[in-house]
């Protein structure tokens with residue numbers, strides 16, 4: 001699978017924008033915004049494009065803060081394996097819109113809907129919320145849902 005980006009817009013009051021995925025792999029999970037890199041794109045361009053497609057928000061590349069680098073493995077479906085560059089975004093233009101792909105909603109960081117998110121998220125997102133940067137390998141079990149193994153490190157720079 002191609003590399004991916006995952007972006008979390010953060011409001012001045014600390015609330016995070018998540019989107020409930022409306023179709024495809026991971027449908028109905030709350031997630032950051034992102035997806036697979038397209039031919040000829042770099043990661044920042046991918047993050048800006050995916051955010052626009054999924055929320056209507058317009059970001060500048062220089063406003064994307066790289067906070068994580070994660071290697072996602074699916075033990076029974078290696079075609080789903082991907083690396084993900086994770087960004088926080090604190091400034092943008094435009095207003096949030098529901099799109100074909102995502103139903104967006106702002107969440108208090110202390111009350112993220114982890115039960116309806118990817119299973120690794122409840123471990124690495126709190127690290128980011130503590131202003132830590134994170135690198136790691138997240139391995140999903142054969143059901144592509146539960147965790148088989150989690151290896152996460154705090155790092156100074158991604």
Ligand SMILES: Nc1ncnc2c1[nH]c(=O)n2[C@H]1C[C@H](O)[C@@H](COP(=O)(O)OP(=O)(O)OP(=O)(O)O)O1
Nearest residue numbers: 004006024025026031034035036072080118120121
């Ligand atoms: N938090 C988390 N943990 C593990 N895996 C993921 C996440 N968030 C994610 O988005 N993902 C996975 C789910 C998918 O395998 C990829 C993202 O790809 P996708 O959303 O399908 O990418 P698009 O390029 O938007 O694809 P189309 O839907 O347009 O085909 O990461």
